[in-house]
Amino acid sequence: MTEHSSVETPDLCGAYPRLDEGQIAKLSLHGERRSVSPGDILYREGEPIREFIVILRGKVAMVEGDGAEQRTIAVHGPGRFLGELGLLTGQAGFLTAVVREPGEVLAVPADEVRTLVAGDPALGDLILRAYLTRRTLLIGLDVGFRIIGSRYSPDARRLLEFAARNRIPHRWIDLEEDEAADALLRELRISPHDTPVVIWHGDQVLRNPTPAELAKTIGLPAPASSDAVCDVIVVGAGPAGLTAGVYAASEGLTTVVLDAVAAGGQAGTSSRIENYLGFPTGISGAELAERAVIQAGKFGARLTVPAEVSSLEPLEGHYGIIVEGECAAKAHAVIIATGARYRKLDVPHLEKFEGSGVYYAATPFELRMCRRSPVVIVGGGNSAGQAALYLARNASSVCMLVRGGDVRASMSRYLVDEIERAPSIEIRYYTEVRELLGDRTLRAVRAQNTRTGELLEIQTRALFTFIGADPHTAWLRGTLPLDDRGFVVTGQGTSPLGALLPLETEHLGVFAIGDVRSGSVKRVASAVGEGAMAVRMVHERFTATGNQQERR
Structure with missing residues (x-):
């Protein structure tokens, strides 16, 4: 699509749905109508999106960049709404909304929309699905800030991992492969030795x-010390921690x-979880986490x-959590x-x-690093199976090295069946x-069959x-x-x-849940269950100690 196109972008997988008259009427009670003219900027890239905007008449383009590098990502017409996931999570916007054709829009404050989404399941689901899909599209289009650096740089990899794990739209410019990288650095008067650098919002x-500095730049909440004592601090935002955050906040507890x-957490790196209740077609760990973050925020939990x-x-009477040498938060109960x-x-x-060849997660970042190349995966559990199926999309072949003689004892049946049907996936048993x-960088892996003693050399640039x-x-x-393996002991x-x-530790009001707890079942569903149980136990402990009643 050209920069000045006014042809409305077709709906892509539910990314650009239209609101019906009833939904617009409901939103109208909380917003104001405004006339708009061509060239008007409704919100800018790099700034927080403070309003939920519905187009009543006219057309609005979503563009990235400015000047000669400006590109149009989508054009919206009447009935469509603007915005992206950042409107719900507080991140800065990754696109600029520019009026293309004159008309009228409805602008509703973002806080009002969050309240409406919580109270109207149909409207909330429509908006959430659209925003999640738009985030995926933006990631695929290389929208967002640019990271320039060498694939051999640990600092560059750290930034890339942070962006990928948090599903933040970005573009990776590799000094080793991208011909435009040197020219861009010269334009910015930056030496390759000073990389990695992040370019955000133009210049x-x-x-x-x-990662903390990058997070602050794009609007993610930063740790902030406070003398106030909240009800609950949850340390860790995997499935267990996010569930605890949702339940605690939804039950009126002040929650961080x-x-x-x-x-x-680790589940967030899973390409697809297919045996989680309520998702018959499966759901990626990242999408499950995004939904939980929005859900926790809807009830008032503060995620940092x-x-x-x-x-x-x-x-004295509560607990302190230390971040970067300072007490960042205090609470009467802590859930680990x-x-x-x-x-x-x-x-x-x-x-x-x-x-630069050895990885511990299979996310879109790693997928890019092994495009059309052979991949080796070590392990025979569910994580290894999910990674094999995900990486097989891009890799020329996938070789799984399994220490034992069968994966059926350690891997879910549905994964085993899918792997057996995948022609590009090979399993080598009794191999280490x-x-x-x-x-x-990694060139090959030398492995050995532990039964025969045979050594084999497998060419690969990526070992998972x-x-x-x-x-x-x-x-x-x-x-x-x-315990003797380092897991937290509870209930004794x-x-x-x-x-x-x-689920309580020897410190009253301190609980441990999920994979960190001694004796836990290492499954997403059990982690979610323990997150809910822990909040129930927080209430029981408050009843016994009177902490909550003292403050209210």
Whole structure:
């Protein structure tokens, strides 16, 4: 579509639906009608979207960039609404809305729309589905800020991982492959040695920003110290933590949710979860997380990413959570849901290839890195199976290396059946990685059949490891009891108020849920269940201690 096209963009997979007269009438009670003229800017790229805008007459184009680099992403006509996921989550907009043809629009404050979405399931579902689909389209179109750097740079990989895990639209410009990269850097008067850099909103340049600095730039909530004591702090925003956030906030508890990297946890990196109740066609971990974030925000929970918690401090009558050396939040109850982190292969020089050939998640970022190339996956569980099916879309072949002799004991049947039907996926049993080969990047994997002793060399630029996980509990050592594997112990022992609750640690009002808890079932559904249970137990503990009543 050309820059000045006024041809309305066809609806793509529900991204651009029309509101009916009844829905527009309901919205009209909360907004105002405005006349618009060609060239009017309704909101700008890089700024928060503060209004939900419905086109009543005329046409509006969604454009990225300006000047010679401006491109039109979509053109909307009467009945359609503008905006993107950032309107619901507080992020800055990634496009500019420009009036193409004169007419009239209805503008409703974003806060009013969030309230309406919560009270009208039909309208809320229509808007949410459209915004989720638009976010996916924007990611596919390379809209958003630009990250310029080398694929060999750990700092560049850190920024790319943050953007991919948080599903933030961006464009990756690789110094090793993109011919335009050098010219762009010269134009900005930046040396390749000063990369990575992030270019945002035309000419704003961030030189090797931290994820926190990047998050602040695009409008994600930043950690903020406060003397106020809230009801509940949830540490970790995987399925367990997000569920706890939704239930706590929906039941009137003042709730803060913190996560070091991104909402969704390990589940957020799953390309498709097909056995989760209520989603017969499956749902990606990222979409499930996005829905949960919006749901938690709808009830008033405050989600902050990135915010890496370094310690838990018992204070007088409550607890403090330390982020970057400062007490970022205080609460009468803490729910620990920090999950687990992928285990690493025990092979020489592994660190040398991490991010430049060795990966621990299969997201769109990794998918781009192995396009039309052979891929090796180590592991035989559900995560490995989901990754194999996802990566097979782009890779020329997928070779799974499994330590045992059968995946059926560790992988869901539906995944096994799909893998067996996939002609590009091969499973090698009784095979373990012995050596990684390559110079700056991975070139091949040397593996061995543990039964025959045969060594084989597999050519690949991408090795994905899914061999289990270790609990993310280093920040709790010395504060809470951990089992011999490092998982948090719950429900054992007594207190002056009686027996500890099933998900409660030895500190009253501190609970552990999901993968981080000793004895938990490592499944999304069980994590969700524990998130709901923990909130019920928070109420029980407040009843016993009187904390909640004292403050109200």
